[in-house]
Amino acid sequence: MATLRDVAQAAGVSPATASRALSAPDSVSSGRRFKVLEAAQRLGYQPNRSAQALASGRNRHLGLVLPDLANPYFATIAKGVQLEARESSNAVLVADTDEDPRREHDVVRELQTRVDGVVLCSPRMPEEQILECAARGPLVLVNREIEGIPSVTFDVASGMRQTLLHLRALDHRTIAYVGGPETSWSDRHRRRGLDSVAGITVIDLGPHRPVHAGGFAAADLALETGATAVVCFNDLVALGVVSRLQSRGVAIPSGMNVVGFDNIPGSTYVTPALTTVAVPLQRAGREAAMLLDPSLSPADAAPAQLRLDVELIIRESTAPLTPAP
Amino acid sequence: MATLRDVAQAAGVSPATASRALSAPDSVSSGRRFKVLEAAQRLGYQPNRSAQALASGRNRHLGLVLPDLANPYFATIAKGVQLEARESSNAVLVADTDEDPRREHDVVRELQTRVDGVVLCSPRMPEEQILECAARGPLVLVNREIEGIPSVTFDVASGMRQTLLHLRALDHRTIAYVGGPETSWSDRHRRRGLDSVAGITVIDLGPHRPVHAGGFAAADLALETGATAVVCFNDLVALGVVSRLQSRGVAIPSGMNVVGFDNIPGSTYVTPALTTVAVPLQRAGREAAMLLDPSLSPADAAPAQLRLDVELIIRESTAPLTPAP
DNA sequence: TGCCACAATGAAACCGCATTCATTCCTTTC
DNA sequence: GAAAGGAATGAATGCGGTTTCATTGTGGCA
Structure with a gap:
């Protein structure tokens, strides 16, 4: 493997100049710069990352x-x-x-x-x-x-607010919220959005694991409350809720509405496709x-x-x- | 940031010994080894990866x-x-x-x-x-x-063979195969497995993109053939097939059987859960x-x-x- | 014409570790 | 008891770049 020294030698310049020609082209006269670049090209020079990192203090x-x-x-x-x-x-x-x-x-x-x-x-x-x-x-x-x-x-609070406004506009008045992990920053902020819409009652189903299985478990709780819509911590949970509801014979959305969060690819794959909050x-x-x-x-x-x-x-x-x- | 030299000095040994104490403990007497380790600990020594890489020729x-x-x-x-x-x-x-x-x-x-x-x-x-x-x-x-x-x-050929044997045992006689990309090694080998079971006719639906959308498109083709089961290149495709069939009102498995490949997490989340080939x-x-x-x-x-x-x-x-x- | 500022260059000093090689000291073995 | 072998150690070298610093050469300006 060719080193910078080899390139410098082949170009008839010092290693310092070769180094500059490659990393700070403007600081080298165009004649030598060309010779260095040509030599590097010809020798198939690849800078040694470890050496660069050691000398410069950065790895990239x-x-x-x-x-x-x-x-x-x-x-x-x-x-x-x-x-x-x-x-x-x-x-x-x-x-x-x-x-x-x-x-x-x-x-x-x-x-x-x-x-x-x-x-x-x-x-x-x-x-x-x-x-x-x-x-x-x-x-x-x-x-x-x-x-x-x-x-x-x-801005997850805004996402929740948008969700509740949407559901209220559809005449829902009682909804259940399947929360995420208690310690999660994200869940705390979702809950802030939940409080921000008047005219709709939110039943808190408590914290759940933010995975499919978590939603699976929460679905039964939601059904028990009499809510007409379930809002979920994320799409994975929502997918779990959907699975469980469907297997219990509850049709979606006619028997229950479900909303996810995050807009993961899977949210479009299921039937029915999930209403959800798209997060960039x-x-x-x-x-x-x-x-x-x-x-x-x-x-x-x-x-x-x-x-x-x-x-x-x-x-x-x-x-x-x-x-x- | 403490360097190896610092550690060596603090332990009263040469850098070489300090280096060995850390990377090849057995080659150093226990007394000095202990002193080096203690000093390293005390100084919060973290080896510099770039230097290690440069000297040893390996990054890990x-x-x-x-x-x-x-x-x-x-x-x-x-x-x-x-x-x-x-x-x-x-x-x-x-x-x-x-x-x-x-x-x-x-x-x-x-x-x-x-x-x-x-x-x-x-x-x-x-x-x-x-x-x-x-x-x-x-x-x-x-x-x-x-x-x-x-x-x-x-051993994807074996997976295909297992699939066909399963379907044959369920009395299916005509199945459709939704292929993956033509140039894929994996698809070629799947096809080998398709030829290995007697008493079952495989209709090749041709290559499709190995994603949800690919299956979506293939579903209609499958329906047209009169096959009673669709075997798919992978689960994503199978999920697509399921979505499309369901939206066309075809029930699964009563109206059509669907088999995936790979056993991705999503294959258990859908209704009905997908029969598939688990790949480690x-x-x-x-x-x-x-x-x-x-x-x-x-x-x-x-x-x-x-x-x-x-x-x-x-x-x-x-x-x-x-x-x- | 002379002085100064500045651009281009190369020599050399690192960066922090691994490793070779020579040295020392101790244990075996005959 | 002497020679041979081996383990532990430190000095020194090199890995392959980057960067400082001193040097040289150039053009601008008075």
């Missing part, structure tokens, strides 16, 4: 920590991070914590030894641990806000990765806290309430 | 290239790679190629400059490009076999990562070609054929 590696790669929600964020990383010639190191909050801290620290900055998607890690991690190196939070740390979040996951990933770019953030600026807009998508799982005949 | 980084992270199939493989990587204290660099085979080649090469080896999941990259990549550095293929390159594949995706990821570990493969050995077993999972989308009354 971004870390991404998330609870579960197989969850489409996080996978979509990952795609966004990746898209942005590629454009800024970074690579992405991803670490899945297997939904185990106790492991997250170690995983983040381990990753921080290998990257320039990390995007952390950790709904449940204790705040003080996050602060500790943030002290060790650049870190951006996704879907969670902590004072003093840059973050990208969604991929964009969030991109924004988070951008916030990590040191060249964009003057070191003394306040940490950016982006809050992205969400949008209710109306599909087939909601419909006007028809009074019992 | 694995690359993973796949068409689409948001596809649960690939996401599950990614989890497996990651699991194994973590156990061997490696980190995983993942690169999503956005289903664009033309980009894959560049992505792999770019990644190869940053990692010790790559796991490549690329159903469609031309064989010669893969060979070229393999020449540049350690590489393991997943779900694809090429002479001379280590790989992990699934996560295990494949792990095995692939293991094959990349240089300490496990004597350099002169023939490249390992693992073929993992698959298993038909019978759920609700298949049922005995009841003759029309």
